[in-house]
Amino acid sequence: MRWIVRLGFLAGMLLFGYLVYLYFEIGHEVEPLVHYNPPKTTQIFDRNGKLLANVFEKEHRLYVPYEQIPGRVIEALVAIEDTLFFEHHGVNPEAIFRAIIKDIKARKLVEGASTLTQQLVKSTLLTREKKIERKIKEALLSIRLEQVLTKEEILERYLNAIFFGHGYYGIKTAALGYFHKDLDKLSLKEIAVLVGMPKAPSAYDPTRHYANAMARANRVLERMKTLGWIDEATYMREIKAAPKVYDDTLTQNRAPYIVDAVVNRLQAKYPDIRRGGYRIETAVDLEYQQMARVALKFGYDAYWKRHADDGNISDTFNGAMVVLDGRSGDVLAMLGGVDHAKSPFNRAISSKRQPGSAFKPFIYETALNLGYNPESKIPDIARTYRFEEGDTEKLWQPKNYEKDYKGMITLREALVHSRNLATINLVNEIGIMTLHKRLDVFGIENLPYNLSIALGNIALSPLQMARLYSVFADMGTLHEPRLIVNLYDNLGNLVEHIERRSKQVYPKPQAYLMVDMLRDVVRRGTGRNARVRGMDVAGKTGTTNNSVDTWFCSFTPDMEAIVWFGNDDNTPLAKRETGGRTAAPVVRVFYQALVKKHPEFKRKFEEPEGVYHVKRGGRDLIYTDISPLPAEDMTPANEEIIF
Template identity: 30%
Template structure:
């Protein structure tokens, strides 16, 4: 009895001491314990995702990849694997597992080492949210107390759901949903038992147990998980045996980007950081839906690249990226570099030295090619053999392919921007064995290529509200992140002229007004020199109607107009189109395009003509959703036609439907009538005028756009001095699109090309000086071939207060003739001519005033 009394007393004392110790420890650390109330409203760090208007993923930003899932969205087999491996008694303990603690204590006593942590899922959750992985007793004590708090606050299912979404599983994957995508590129419901067991085995060591970094260790850990599942009765022997020997199928999967639009993605990223700050933008789980249509975006990207390659091919081949072997032995300390943007790495130089100018083994060639940067769709290759009119090359995947002569024959030597070498006759004149070259896909084959020299940009807006339909800021974002669509202010050349003509039409000029197309010489006493603006080409036609002057881009006509209108008055008028007033030159050179604007600014300005005179604000984010799908931002653009938007809304949602946002009107900056008249003249820039049958026909500078076979197109070319910038700005009722081409280095001109004898006119249709109509317009046409399938292209509606009368083409006066010498012209009511041309067609004598203006 005495022994029993002492035993009970000892147990009581030990219990009191234990409780006291626990209470003391709690008192000691309680001020350092975080509040677990935050778990009630936890927000996982989820990356920002950017989508096209039609819901295709464009990009993803964020340090962590996570796909939050509810517990019922996670397969039961994944839950079973985690429970069997990490905490088989999870649903029976209260945050601390006494059996696990005793087991860990026994191991400590018998071995003298801490081999088991006895951490439950709740304790791991506490550590993952509030603590570190530091192996220390105090961290373990805090972990236990936090776990007890969590168990009081949350249900078991809530704890397990948080745990499965918080797990760090290597390669920036957090949570089982993201891990399924990162390692297997599939939804978690599509994983096999072996793949589930692989993920379930990683929480204890995500860096050393993941199947990419350490496949052998991953397989051993997977087998332990499967055995635990078998012991717990979650799987049967047949399932165990099948998964036990399953091969490793994991490989790194990036986010499934469906539409490559890196320049747009960067615009969104900067906008989101400005709106939310860096951390919140990257990790707040926002889904950003842009205004960009995916098909038009891809079409713009293809058009820009194809157009630049066409330019580059007609100017000649600058040689291979590098020459890897077959060199003079005295040059082994360096590497022959031709068109490369990136210097050779030390490993490459070492291989060259080791082989002393001899051919490399195939394995080293493939390894070298896989180290090369990825630029657009260009693929690196190395020449293995050169034949009479073909070459054999090896690609980065180890495939040997033959390039036929018709994919090589364009590559005459580049001399400079103005000159090209003679057309090659054999492949040996172009390439040598050991050359590192670039290929590009071309008509289901591979074609010799090079990184294009100039830069380019394409921007397309919806004229009705300014929504960006497509934006490409360069050939490759990986090559150069400078966004020429929004950041490059370049001289606009003759694309400025429609705005000057609009000013003239506001001042009661008409499309039939005659202006003298004759040379101008203006002496400047201050500089002791003369300013002689010239037409390009230098052809002068005397008195010419404004319609034809704009369509044929007559420089001296534009100069005479700005003199008549006044430089300052014209500059002030141009500000109506959204141009910054302080960026508009206040001299006569403005009439020839000395102002510098971005392609985005030009697309916005031309949209004024397309929408009937309203200035819309470009925008590229339609809406932003938070991680729960709630809309936190909805664009509220201004519309050129509010009634049109309301009508479309009611047609889609019903006559009694009430819009959830106001349709705000865009400001009217020019009259609807002037916008229509400018569009008429710019339509002539595409389709020309006169009668070819009677030798009076003429082409506008945008005549190549006739290939689109769309009578409702309007547009204007632009070329600057020395051809440093080439533009085309064009539109229909449903889209305003601008293409620009030029070198980033302002010292470089686009130059000219001669005919390549190997190609002929059919394969090289553009020969001679580069210009807006030959350099920028072809890219615009390639884009519009797709864009016109997705946008409205209706005839522009004739505004009120307009009249159409038959005029005599040579004089611009009224006529009763109905032959090729006459045409119907549009006028704002009250500005139409009142005098008839003489019956002989010459009209009365035209007198020139001081400014050279004919009336």
């Protein structure tokens, strides 16, 4: 008998020695929890603090430090999962003994005895297989973890690491996902729902098994009452509660083209942008984004309706739209296509298309700054141009869209009716080198050194066109479009602030001359389909050869909107499609919605100082010091001059 005792003692000593050895051998394996840095969700917000999207790689997790976790959450969790949490050292011997008895009776592992510390170890460091070796390792790692972390630190890691069903990792993520509330706004019943979930996240997911989730929550409340942590009245009130639960997507992506653009811009500088838990504040306004989406879809549907019976319409037809704050260049809305789910390619940024006549205002503005006036006359006549291509001499015979000629016409009428020949002749008068020199300030790449520049023979994206048109929208000031405003790290520290960038390109009076001309384009020219009752809208249509690209570039006293439509494969659109027919109605729909929702916005353009008026023959002519009226139109001494 004595030798059996000795053998048992020896075996016990060997086991104890082995456990001590194992404890120190595997102790380093808790380091990922000691220096805990799990992947965290980056959130993108609009200018008003509305969530645009959650961006993450595999696990959607919004991290919350212990100091921001309400005491009721801790109480409810400890009550249902580990009542002796603040007393044990990682394992609970009493619970282990109970579990062993049940396992022996069942002749298999049927019940665990895991403390919160063990659950944390199991969910982050180990597999979930029920083997004795894994349970021993779990216990040893839990004891080790309790030696290097405080109870509060363990709870913080637990509540941020645990899976709460529905793709939510961490209790803050689950609170916002299921209840649309921050932790400190949760009711006791909602807290009970959340802390009751880790035992079986799928079974207690309230979006799928509401009754199960409520029953489990009531069990949590009952346990808290038994422990004396809530009174009878609170218990009775809360078990009757039936909180509203939301079944959201994980990303909640309300502006996918915006989100893609933001992430793509930050990816190179911040490689961990999808897992670093950043907060990104953009210049976007979700309300305008929705209005732009509706407007662009309107234009898209109208095109298909007009050509429903055409048998050869390309199914690659799509569009893009950019909306800027006219006074700052902030990107308020941006759509890279009609439907991101069908085509995530962002045409607003990445598609370079010819602007056609939408580029003409920059040629006419150059003329104005050289001393021309809107009433100056230029020839709208046909000419044949000879040029060499290699060893071959070729002829270029450009035409007006209407295939007619007007003779001598004013700059205003040439622009209002988008006369190609008049514009080509104007470029010829100005000179290619002079025009290039004057346009250098815009930094436009690959401007052609020939007369085709008059027809917009360059490649620009809708966002680049929006940048260019900001010089008119803000009376001569060119703004760099700003999409991202602030970037914060996961601790709330400001990492980067993007300043607005702008420069004065034209004197205000000179810019106003163009604004007045472009307003006439909408009032009575090619942009008539963009007219909005009671609001000044200025803009220019653009239609390239065979209607491959159709544009309308517009602005109001407060806003700027650029619209493009075309086929992705660069094939022509259907017959009779132009910038005025295809794109202009989109900005009308957008501005109408804008006026309805924001009646306080400015309706009329403000005329700057330095613009003068002359009444003549029932017409109101304007001029500036740089752009005087032509000699033949100067006012006689007996006519009224208005300053």
